[in-house]
Amino acid sequence: MKGLYKKKSQLIEELAALRQRVKELEESARKHQQAEEALEESKEKYRQIYDEAPIGFHELNSEGNIVQVNRAELEILGYTAEEMLSQPVWKFVVEEELTRKILMAKIAGDVSFHETFERTYRRKDGTTLPVLVKDRVIRDKGGQIIGIRSTFEDITERRKSEEALSKSEEQLRQWQKVEAIGKLAGGVAHDFNNLLMTIKGYSEILLGKFDPGDPRHEEVEEILMAAERATSLTRQLLAFGRRQVLHPQVLDLNGIVTNMNKMLRRLIGEDIQLLTALDQELWSVKVDPGQIEQVIMNLAVNARDAMPRGGKLTIETKNVVLDENYARQYVSVKPGPYVMMAVSDNGCGMDKETQSHLFEPFFTTKEKGKGTGLGLSTVYGIVKQSGGNIWVYSEPGRGTSFKIYLPKAAESAKEKYRPIEPTRISARQGAETILLVEDEKAVRTMIRKTLQSNGYTVLEAHHGQEALHICDQYSGPIHLLVTDVVMPRMSGKELAEKATPKHPEMKVLYMSGYPDNSIVQHGVLEPGTEFLQKPFTFKALEGKVREILDKPS
Numbered sequence: 165m166k167g168l169y170k171k172k173s174q175l176i177e178e179l180a181a182l183r184q185r186v187k188e189l190e191e192s193a194r195k196h197q198q199a200e201e202a203l204e205e206s207k208e209k210y211r212q213i214y215d216e217a218p219i220g221f222h223e224l225n226s227e228g229n230i231v232q233v234n235r236a237e238l239e240i241l242g243y244t245a246e247e248m249l250s251q252p253v254w255k256f257v258v259e260e261e262l263t264r265k266i267l268m269a270k271i272a273g274d275v276s277f278h279e280t281f282e283r284t285y286r287r288k289d290g291t292t293l294p295v296l297v298k299d300r301v302i303r304d305k306g307g308q309i310i311g312i313r314s315t316f317e318d319i320t321e322r323r324k325s326e327e328a329l330s331k332s333e334e335q336l337r338q339w340q341k342v343e344a345i346g347k348l349a350g351g352v353a354h355d356f357n358n359l360l361m362t363i364k365g366y367s368e369i370l371l372g373k374f375d376p377g378d379p380r381h382e383e384v385e386e387i388l389m390a391a392e393r394a395t396s397l398t399r400q401l402l403a404f405g406r407r408q409v410l411h412p413q414v415l416d417l418n419g420i421v422t423n424m425n426k427m428l429r430r431l432i433g434e435d436i437q438l439l440t441a442l443d444q445e446l447w448s449v450k451v452d453p454g455q456i457e458q459v460i461m462n463l464a465v466n467a468r469d470a471m472p473r474g475g476k477l478t479i480e481t482k483n484v485v486l487d488e489n490y491a492r493q494y495v496s497v498k499p500g501p502y503v504m505m506a507v508s509d510n511g512c513g514m515d516k517e518t519q520s521h522l523f524e525p526f527f528t529t530k531e532k533g534k535g536t537g538l539g540l541s542t543v544y545g546i547v548k549q550s551g552g553n554i555w556v557y558s559e560p561g562r563g564t565s566f567k568i569y570l571p572k573a574a575e576s577a578k579e580k581y582r583p584i585e586p587t588r589i590s591a592r593q594g595a596e597t598i599l600l601v602e603d604e605k606a607v608r609t610m611i612r613k614t615l616q617s618n619g620y621t622v623l624e625a626h627h628g629q630e631a632l633h634i635c636d637q638y639s640g641p642i643h644l645l646v647t648d649v650v651m652p653r654m655s656g657k658e659l660a661e662k663a664t665p666k667h668p669e670m671k672v673l674y675m676s677g678y679p680d681n682s683i684v685q686h687g688v689l690e691p692g693t694e695f696l697q698k699p700f701t702f703k704a705l706e707g708k709v710r711e712i713l714d715k716p717s
Contacts, residue, residue, distance in 0.1 A: 220316030223302070226309070228252050228267050237316050242288035253314075258284040258292055270301060271309055282319070294319050328493055335494060338523070345401070345525060353398050354650050357677025358604045360398070360699040364391045365610040368702055395699055400542045401525065402678065408549060409695060410452040414573045417449055417503055418442045420456055421479055428464050428477075435474030436467075443482040448573040449503050455546045462539040463507040463566050470511030470564060480506040486569065497553055501572040508565035514558040522556060593619040596643035596713055599670070600624050601631045601659060603651045611646070614702050615709065628654030628662075635666040642667045644713060649676035671712050675700070 220237025222230050233248050241248075241256065248256070254263040266277050280298045287293065296319045302311040367388045374381040402408050421440060429438055460479070467477045484504045491499040514522070523544040543566075547554045551571050558564035598620050602608035605626065612622045623638060625631035628651060635642065645663060647656040660672045677698035696708050 222314055222316060224253055224312045226271055226311055240318050241285060256285055258286055270299060270312060273309055294323050353402050354678040356398055357698040358607050360391050360395055362606040362610065364388060364699050409697065410455060410549060412450045412452050414448050414450050414575055415453060416446060417481055417505060418446050420453055424457060424460055431464055432468045432477055436471055437476045439476060439478045441480040446481050447483050447501065447503050448576050449570040450573040451550045451570060459543045459546050462543050466539060467507065467509035467511060470509055475510045478508045502569040503572060505568045506565055508563065510563040513560045513562050513564055515560050519556055519558060594710065594713065595619055597621040597640060598644045598646055599631060599634060599642050601647040603627055603648060614705055618706055627651060628659040631659055632662055635663050642670045644709065645670050645672045647674060649674050650678060673708065673712055
């Protein structure tokens, strides 16, 4: 009986152990099932990450054939998986042979090549795109290279951004160059124009002392012509540096082009056909008509020289609106409405290297003695100072087109542009008192003699403080202050502001070879400002003085 109970007890213990074992096996099976499910879930997540990644992935076998490719790469290139799998990867690359050689060298174990590099891939539709590729070799357990895994990143937008940045940097460098040359031109113009004033002034005096038949008369004329050429060069430098005095008016650009038609035909010659395509609904612009005429003439001369065997010169105008996207591509462009004027030829054209230097002063492709290299730099300066922009489009053998964009004027032109006929100003003798302020003795002496010879009483000062002292001491009326703008200690504008309260009847005439910002805002004289650009002639001085004195107060 005891043996029976003992056996029963053993069976119960064995059964309990068996149940525990079954539970353990069930728990193990459950955990295994969970592990398999987790593994499948991980695999699915990997597939999702692999396919939905923002960049492409592909895997190559030891022969360079594609054995795996993700959805992103397929979408970028436009192929299906079936069209890419089992194909050599270089089949889809523009640099096919180079890619094949490098990949096979990497698979063979040559580690001298960069892991990251750029390639040009070909889409299914035939278009191409720049791609940044990064390779990683795949090894088996024994360390043998069995393939390559690569990331594939479309860098089209990056390239565009880099090109836009490079263009912006180049434009910024050009702008900085213009500013530097402008400051240099200003300093040179002020001193150089004072020298030219002396040369031209005393040459005029000498010229009047010799009869036209006298050989010395011709020699002095040569001096005057040389001085005029020097004056022209200085003004062109000032134009490039945007340091000119502008006289803008609201006008229709078509009127300027039309009025220049005859002159342009004579300028370009009979072998070149002049064509115009003018928008009859053209918006108005606010520009200095004389300066814009200079722009058109310089571009026409440039086009003529590019067509030695004849051709076509076309001037076109139209309204355009430059949007934000366009403005982002160019440093100085503001979005908005513009009037576009294009001057185009079908001449020899230019390469990129020539175009990169085109607007630099003294750069020319013409033979020595055939050009100063200041024509296009003058055009550039005038357009920029007028608030516009200029771009050039050209290819060797395919001609050139200069496109100028000028801001639309706020108001409309009241009438068509007509050239202003020069008025005859009386240079009759005067009896008024003039206060002359000029820091250059030679220039001051010459101006004083000219004014005195016309009957004026001249009070002379070589700087602002001395002029103010004269104003305090002189008891009679001072009818006109003639002052240089740029002077040491005190500018001409500052002097005028301090002197006019002492003599309310006094009018002011500024003179300078380089007017500073005290009387000029963005190249335009302040309203009511009278100005004479150095170097000027005696007749110009006499006429301007008389004109101001005869104006009603």
